[in-house]
Amino acid sequence: MSGLTAYRFSAQEIDKMLWLKDLFEDNGFIVDRFPAVYYDTFENARKEFNHLEETHEDTMNPDLLGVYVYGIDGSGKTATSTEGVVILFSDKIENYSRRSGNVKGDIQYVVLMHELGHWFSHWPCADNTRWIYGFDFYNNRTKEALANIIAYWCLETAGHKKVMSDLTPKCTNDGEFLHMINKNLLTVNGQYVDINNPYGAYYLLLQKDQKEILDKIKVLRAAFYLDDQHMFDFLSGDDELSEILDVDKIEDYIDGAILASPEICARGGLNSIIDLFRENEKYRDVFKGVSTLSQFGLFNEFDS
Numbered sequence: 066m067s068g069l070t071a072y073r074f075s076a077q078e079i080d081k082m083l084w085l086k087d088l089f090e091d092n093g094f095i096v097d098r099f100p101a102v103y104y105d106t107f108e109n110a111r112k113e114f115n116h117l118e119e120t121h122e123d124t125m126n127p128d129l130l131g132v133y134v135y136g137i138d139g140s141g142k143t144a145t146s147t148e149g150v151v152i153l154f155s156d157k158i159e160n161y162s163r164r165s166g167n168v169k170g171d172i173q174y175v176v177l178m179h180e181l182g183h184w185f186s187h188w189p190c191a192d193n194t195r196w197i198y199g200f201d202f203y204n205n206r207t208k209e210a211l212a213n214i215i216a217y218w219c220l221e222t223a224g225h226k227k228v229m230s231d232l233t234p235k236c237t238n239d240g241e242f243l244h245m246i247n248k249n250l251l252t253v254n255g256q257y258v259d260i261n262n263p264y265g266a267y268y269l270l271l272q273k274d275q276k277e278i279l280d281k282i283k284v285l286r287a288a289f290y291l292d293d294q295h296m297f298d299f300l301s302g303d304d305e306l307s308e309i310l311d312v313d314k315i316e317d318y319i320d321g322a323i324l325a326s327p328e329i330c331a332r333g334g335l336n337s338i339i340d341l342f343r344e345n346e347k348y349r350d351v352f353k354g355v356s357t358l359s360q361f362g363l364f365n366e367f368d369s
């Protein structure tokens with residue numbers, strides 16, 4: 066067990082976590098418990114999880130103040146991920162509170178909901194599956210947009226909203242100019258949100274129904290082989306995945322690292338999979354990609 070200090074939830078946080086549980090359960094997820102949540106210094110967290118790295122970025126974001134740490138079983142691109150824990154970094158949150166003038170409790174609330182957003186995207190079962198494969202791939206824009214939109218749904222007070230907007234990256238002047246010619250004016254407190262930054266991408270999801278987002282999480286878990294851009298296009302767009310993916314171009318949509326994986330190469334590469342799509346009418350639906358892969362024996366534990 067971890068030697069880290071347990072986080073003590075506020076009553077407001079518990080109420081909102083139960084609201085999130087109900088929201089996910091109403092949309093077909095099973096939430097029978099919450100992850101462990103700790104409140105400790107970054108250094109203590111790193112003693113327990115030595116792969117944690119100190120990161121310095123120009124703009125603040127929730128993952129500089131906390132983390133969702135999950136495990137990986139196996140190696141390579143067919144490794145599976147295991148349930149993680151949430152750590153809120155007490156020292157970083159307290160420093161940021163002094164620097165920004167935001168109330169510590171408001172920062173804790175927003176960072177907690179963001180990290181729980183990662184856990185909700187990753188772990189609670191829906192249709193018998195979790196985001197077991199590919200949660201560790203480079204899909205940061207998709208994963209951070211999901212964690213941030215879930216945190217956004219949880220905002221209650223003016224203090225929460227101030228923290229959320231402070232932790233949302235804004236465009237530099239050049240970016241503002243680009244936004245103006247794109248007429249894609251998404252602003253927070255009069256500044257343009259940097260929607261190309263993984264932590265600003267959730268702004269493209271603000272108008273979406275919660276049900277649509279939750280249904281899309283289930284699809285993304287099954288379509289884990291897509292690259293980040295196509296995942297996010299699907300998440301933020303209005304099309305079914307099968308409508309935006311052209312089976313003849315499937316190779317263009319797939320995370321390049323999967324194509325390079327020894328498991329895929331040993332079995333003749335992606336062409337064998339594409340042939341299977343082509344040969345068999347029932348595989349023309351790209352949704353079936355995962356079960357196709359599993360029939361290749363690549364993902365033995367995939368329960369379809």
Ligand SMILES: [Zn+2]
Binds near residue numbers: 212
């Ligand atoms: Zn995050």
